Amino acid sequence: MASFRRRGCKCEGKKRCTCGATWEYRIVYTDRRTGKQREKTKGGFPTKKEAQLAAGEEERQIQYFGFAENGNESLEKFFNEWLEIYKKPHVKPITYSVQERNVRLNILPRWKNYKLKELTRNEYQKWINELRDHYSEGTVRRIHSIFSTAINDAVHEFNILRENPIQKIKIPKDIEKSEKVSFFKKEQLDVFLNALKTPMKNAKYQHSIQYYALFSLLARTGLRIGEALALTWDDIDTTAKTVTVNKTLVYPLNSEPYLSTPKSKTSERTIRLDDATVALMKRHRINQKEVVLRYENYQASKDNLVFHQQDGRWLRTNVVRDYFKIVCKRTNLPILSPHALRHTHAVHLLEAGANIKYVSERLGHASVKVTADTYLHVTKKIEEDALNLYERYVGN
Template sequence: MASLRKRNNKWEYRIRVKNKQTGEWGEHSKGGFVTKKEAALAAGKAEIEYEYFGFVENGKETIGHYLPAWFELYKRPSLAESTSELQWRVIEKNILPRWGNYSIKDIERNEYRKWLVELKKQYSEGTLRRIHSIFNSAMHDAVTEFKIIRENPLARTKVPTDKKELADRKLKFFTVTEMKAFLDAAKIKVKNSKYKDSNERYVLYSLLCSTGLRIGEALALEWKDIDFATKMLTVNKTVYYANNSKVATVSSTKTTSSERIIQIDDELIQLLKYHRINQNQMHLLYPASRPKDVNGKKLPLLFHNWSGTYWRANVIRDHFTDVCKRADVPLLSPHALRHSHAVHLLEAGASIKYVSSRLGHKTTKTTADTYLHITKKIEQDALDLYKNHLKNTK
């Protein structure tokens, strides 16, 4: 129950609140109201908001209390399980140990900036950006959603960078020639390899080149996801190993928009049919590689390791690097095949909307921003064609 009192011709309310994390009781007060009724209404609103959100509008909430509550309420429900776990690890490992005991109102931009500079000695710019993005988003919501503070002290803070890392961040993809050389190298059977008769990884790389799937999406595919009659591929899940777990986690795709059905070409259809035959042959040669029972049902996977379960992405990355070396192409990662597919589609004249839908991006802006230099080049080429047309037309 709120208590009201008049101070210097203005009304003030006080409410008792219980820290849901520690169980301790405290008081929250706010003044400056012209009438007693205004103060009473504001007190009632504050009590309701505290009951719903778990914090109040005085900025005294600690980061240690606010951030976990914010994450559970505002972030986790909208994230894929793998992304959610990654972001929570960042909060738990990096943000809370340093800032957990600070009140939200006591976070200062200069101190925060110095912290980022210190972190730069331990982490890559990509990791630093992830840390900053999560913390900045939480503080932004403290202003706009919960009205705990008036201004986000982390806004407009720039993540420290250097020229080398700027170069490393450049979009990485294979040219058409490089991609063909890579696939040719992936097809070659490695001498003395135990499973040299398997075409599994070659088919995996071919599928990534032809569809632009994320590696986790491809490794989660089951045979039922392919409709050979209509030549359509359903993408609705991803696989990952959380915290170096020995058991794979299969979850929904990265975002709702990532769930999609895409068309695949005749060449890939034929390759997948051959792969299914080859996979069965390998099961006969190596019975231990047959798909295993998980929760009482078989795993009818397109791609699986020699124990009959999901591949780890890092194992595929290591093999990918070996193939790059054999092909004498840039040492990229499997994700480069996703970028390569998108770039080649755009260069071939596909629309941004089509590419965005095929990749499962949330908006076309995401696609346009990611492949900005490609779209600019295409626009310039189109403009040059237009100018030439005008010159040569009498």
């Protein structure tokens, strides 16, 4: 039940207030979340009638939600606590790093001085529209996802907001969203890999075939670069002709690298190797030992790594990318990234007539749909070729 009073009125004894004093209400209720008795007061109403109407609406809200909305906490404080309590202990370090970076660089510079209750749909939508002037649709979706998830937790976990005001926000779409997948044609791949057989003139370790083995493995298996760099020799079975993927190397910017679980459950897989790749991996293992013996400052890997730096530690992803681009330039090929070899493997498999479900499992995709959507231009060609074969078969 609400009670009302006029605050600071100096018109005692007068029939009518002329000093401008305002009315406030006070509501005492039991918080259903905690079972404790609490109260909410709010003032600044010119008349008692307005205070009564506002109190009635607040009582209906309390009855519905079971608590009085607070939302006085700053967004800066809330996001910092949210990251520490709800994200850091429960997500992979690389995921936390991405979320923390987006909060620090994109969200807080704009919203840190706002209180939770001051967040409005219209102002937020305007900000999202502004972000699209600087970032891609995918990046803005990622920022919005982090923000909206945090506000959902404010509603359902922290219980300091009744509703999420930024639901059903519209992200402006790319006018021409490019779904083009970068890959090497069969002839281009041959040129690229053949170029790796001859060491670069300024290469420090001329005898090493490490990059030839690495890029050949990527092109012949579709492994992600992090999956390949995490491999140990225990993961490669040359007798069974398989490579087992059960970890990935994460190399954050300006931070120490670490091993993590694969991207998804389906990313944990065992892949069959063709005979040429098996032979190359055997040769690489011997070559690796020869390089250690040949060069004084080249150390063996204590962790039995398949690919490593001269000091025995994990090979750096940025070094691999730079080497890849140098070879592309040297051979006058399109300047792509090592990830293009994963796409190359998938495209070549599909063009060779491999079943799309097999390709999906080999790549470790979450579903066949992901594979089909990613390589739509290839699957359409396969569909057309299959239809042409059918038409020839039935005689039309």
